[in-house]
Structures are given as C-alpha cells and as structure tokens.
Amino acid sequence: MGGPLRNKQGCWTCRLRKKKCDEGRPHCSTCESLSITCYGYGPKPDWMDHAEKERAVANSLKQIVKHTSRRTMTSKFANKLRPIVRIAPKSSSGSVENSSSSPGSNRQYDLNPSSAHGSPPGTPGNGVDMLRYGSAEDSPSPEHYDHPMAGVILSISAHESVLLMHFLDNVFPLLYPMYKPGFLEGGRGWLLALVLRTKPLYHATLAVSAYHRRKMIILAKMRHMCAVAALVEQETHLGICLIEFQQILKSLDPSVHMGCPRMGLSLGLFALVVQLIFFELFNGQGNAWQMHFHAATNMFNRGYTDKSTVFGLAEKSRRILDENLRLAEDEPGDIEEVASFRFLSGTMIWLDITASITAGTAPHLLPYHQCAIASNSQTKLEDIMGCKNWVMLQIGRIAALHERKTQALHRGHFASSEFEQTVGDISRDIQCGLTQEALEGFSILESDSATAFNTKSDPRTLVTRIFAYMASIYLHVVTHDFQKLEVLDTTISEAMRMLQTQVPTHLLPSLVSSLYVIGSVARQGDEQFFRNIFSIPPLLDPFLEHRARILPILEEIWTRRQTTPSLTWKDTHDLTHSLLLL
Secondary structure: OOOOOOOOOOOHHHHHHOOOOOOOOOOOHHHHHHOOOOOOOOOOOOOOOOOHHHHHHHHHHHHHHHHHHHHHHHHHHHHHHOOOOOOOOOOOOOOOOEOOOOEOOOOOEOOOOOOOOOOOOOOOOOOOOOOOEOOHHHOOOOOOOOOHHHOOOOOOOHHHHHHHHHHHHHHHHHHOOOOOOOHHHOOOHHHHHHHHHOHHHHHHHHHHHHHHHHHHHHHOOOOHHHHHHHHHHHHHHHHHHHHHHHHHHHHOOHHHHHHOOOOOHHHHHHHHHHHHHHHHHHOOOOOOHHHHHHHHHHHHHHHOOOHHHHOOOOHHHHHHHHOOOOOOOOOHHHHHHHHHHHHHHHHHHHHHHHHHHHHOOOOOOHHHHHHHOOOOOOOOHHHHOOOOHHHHHHHHHHHHHHHHHHHHHHHOOOOHHHHHHHHHHHHHHHHHHHHHHHHHOOOEEEEOOEEEEOOOOOHHHHHHHHHHHHHHHHHHHHHHOOOOHHHHHHHHHHHHHHHHHOOOHHHHHHHHHHHHHHHHOOOHHHHHHHHHHOOOOOOOOOOOHHHHHHHHHHHHHHHHHHHOOOOOHHHHHHHHOOOOOO
16 A cells, blocks of 8 residues: 555545546545445545555455446346345445545535424324435445345354344443343344344344444454454445445335335334444444434435334334323234334434534424423433433423524524523422422431432432433523522532432433533532543543543533633534533
C-alpha cells in the first residue's frame, strides 16, 4: 500500500482501488455500480494509513466487489432453481468498510413523513413506502433475490455461531441490562427467531457482535492483527446486511405485501433499524445514528395502528396487542410476535424520550404515550430499560413542555400562566407517583428527618425512584434553568443518598440519562462522585464509546454555572450535540 495512488482528484475509494473515477457528486458512478461505499472527496479518511487499516479496507472492498459480481453471474441460475431456501451469506461474502467517521456513515434513508415528527398516528403505510435505504441504483439487481421470508437460517458456520452466541450472551445483556423476560414470553426465544428469520438483521447482529469482540481484543492487548481481522469481519457482515436490506426494500411488492402479510417481514426490518441505531451510536463518532432513529420512528408511526398490514402480525397477535392482554400459554408464534412487538415498540419509545432530553424537542412518538405506555399497559418499560412507565410519561411531557416554551419565547408569545399550570400538574403527578411507589414497596425509615429506603428494594423500583428524582430536576431546569437551585436541595440530597448508599454498581448503566441530569445540577461537594462513576467501569465501557463524552460535558456545565449566571438549559444542548444518553 506504500506506492502512490493514481487519480489524485478522484474519490478516496477509487484512489484506494487505483481505478479511474468519474468524480460524480455526491458519489461516483463506479462505486455505485459496484455497491461499494464511496468515501467521497473530503478530508483524508483516518483509515488511510499505508498500514494495516488501509489493507483491511482494501481487502474488504475487494470482497464486496467479488460478492456483487458473483450475484450478477448467478442470478439467472437462481431463478431457475426456485423455490429454494437460501442460507444466509457467509462472512467472507462481502462488506462495506467504515468511513472516516463511522461505519456506513454515508448511508442514507429516504423518508417520507408528512411532518418533521413523522407521519401522524393512523397514517396508512406498508413495508415499501415506510423507508428506502439509498436509491434504486445503490445496490445490485434484485432478480436473484428470494422472498425475505425464505431466508431462514438453516445452516450456520462454526465461526458465525460463535458470533451469534456472543451477541446473545454478552452484547444483548449489555444493551438491555434490565431485560429479564419471563417464561410465558418464551425468554429471548423471540429474539433468536427474529434474527434467524431476517437475513439483514442476522448480519447486522453479527457485525455488532464482531465490533464488541474487537473492543475486547484491544482491551485485552492481544495481537494487533486479531483486532484488524475482527474489524474486517465486522465490516463484512455490515456490508452483507446493507446489501440484503436494499434488496428486500426493492423486492417488496405493495399489492402482494398488503394482500398477504407474512410474520416477521417488516417486524424484522424494524428490529434491524433499531440494531443499526445502537451500532452507529456505540461507535461514538458523529450523528449517523440519527438517520436510523428517524427511520425507526417513521416505521413506528406507520405501523403502530396498522399492525397487520405494516408489521404483518397475525390476527390473534393483533387482538392481544390491541386489547392490551397478558400473554398466556398460547401458540408459540403468537407469543413470539407479541413479545417482539412490545419489546421493539417499548425500545423505540425509550430511545425517543431519551433523545428528546438533549435535543430540546418533544418526543416524536408523544401522541402514542398515553396508549402505549399507560400505567396499565402490557408494554412495560421497566422490563426493557428499568424505569416504570409513569415516570417516563412525565419525562416525555417535560420534554414537550420545553419545546413549547422555547418556541413561544422565540415567537414572543409566552403564556406564563398556562406554562405554570402545566408545570404544577407535572410536579403533582411526579409526587403522587413517588408516594404510590412508597406505599407499594418501599420500607420507609426515619433517618435524620429524611426518607431512607431498604437496600433490598427491587432493582426496577430503585431505578424508577432515581428517574423520578431526575424528572423533578429536569422539570426545574426547564422551568427556571439553573436559577433557584436551592429549591432542589431536598431532591438532590435524596438522589445523592440513594446513588451513594442504595444503588448497587451494576445498576448504574441503567441510569445514564438520570445521572447526566442530576449531575448537571450537582453541588461542588458532589461533583467528584460523578467524576468517579463516569471515569471507570461499568459506565466507562470501551464498547459504548459515546459515554466517554458525558463527563467532559458535565465539567463544562459546572464551569459555566460558575462563570455564566444566565446559563440556560437550552444552552446545554449546544454541548451535547444530540448525544443519546444510554
């Protein structure tokens, strides 16, 4: 790789491959025709180091070119052999290497929501018009492609089985530390079934698993070539994932799909996009996760009220969901569909509310909150991310209140009386919820005239309590910014007492967004606590690179609180750059 590259004005991909480039914008036609990533014409990518990284990218590009050529050559034979059950492509079949920011950062969704927050509730849609991944020219001809439901994985190589089990045993519990499904839900069986049924999701899962293994290799200071091989493996599966995803979107026939819904079709794609949100987020660079996030919220908008058409759910599953029924000992297929849908929809509501905290906007899915995460809903966020529905509902309301306040001040028509009434309503709901929590499970003790709680409390109860304190603080900074913090003395003291004496270390990863909000108003004597927990495991995890950005932001907020008395909560959004607090 040490020799000079020809075509100095071409895109970085063509220069690496030493091919003639037509310098098309934004992507050259050479890269598009081969379905490989065009790295564009901007700053030199960080992987172009004339060493291992550059060789890894070059080899990865060679593999996907070979994969694309092979698919074109065999398409006619594939048509003659139908009907067949295809096996998922092996890890050596193709790849799309990462750009200078993060893997796949130049991928684009073409969304068509009717508003900035996606389609309104009840908008009809189907698996074709809910999203497009790139354009029709971005991927090879689909004529060879079988229906995605034919892609059930019947044979898995020994190496891929290692990656799959690594994901199930290590990565998934890291993403969802509070998720412990009961036996009536089939455990995590729905997840395995969905992954094996949806080829692009299968390869996205292997890519995330390879990414985690690569980080573990680096952390263990093993041979550098092992890390490079893991990087190539990661990008190989990611490349196959994107190719298969494009093919599915292109091959879907709206009339066929709407007339004959198939379980796992669009639900599997929904799971895929959620997986890609995490993948891009955990790389810790840029905001590529937002593209997938907006695609997922658009899918939710179109599919929540039309589950059978968009997500292909069976009639019985749809009835269980629409009537908010508990899962019983029904057919395994119904359990799988219902568990999948509740988990994925709950995950998106959680991500959406959390994203709104640093974005300064109302949650995109706010119109669904009163139905989807009502107090009696069978979609229980405490089973997914640890905090009970009632608190997350209030956090969503506070985020929406902040957006309305910001817009009203910008227009010069701020109705303070209406605003204060809403603040009072939310504050009372939070206090009522805390009281109800105390009555239902907390052992109340008197300690220095303050409320203390039994250390043996249920983990979800502890997490919910911390989130409730966070909600009270969040409401205050939305209302008063960083003024009148003395009003929060009792709330901050109780939150710090629980964090320091009641909350075990292993629960901290479930409290990242709460720790950020509570930390933003920390008193000088409490600042060191947040420095410590955001500097060591389990919060500082090499796999979750985005978390390393949190402490520097808190440090800046603490400094500005001292030097800028007029600091507002809105000002902090400029520091987070849409950081997702997970």
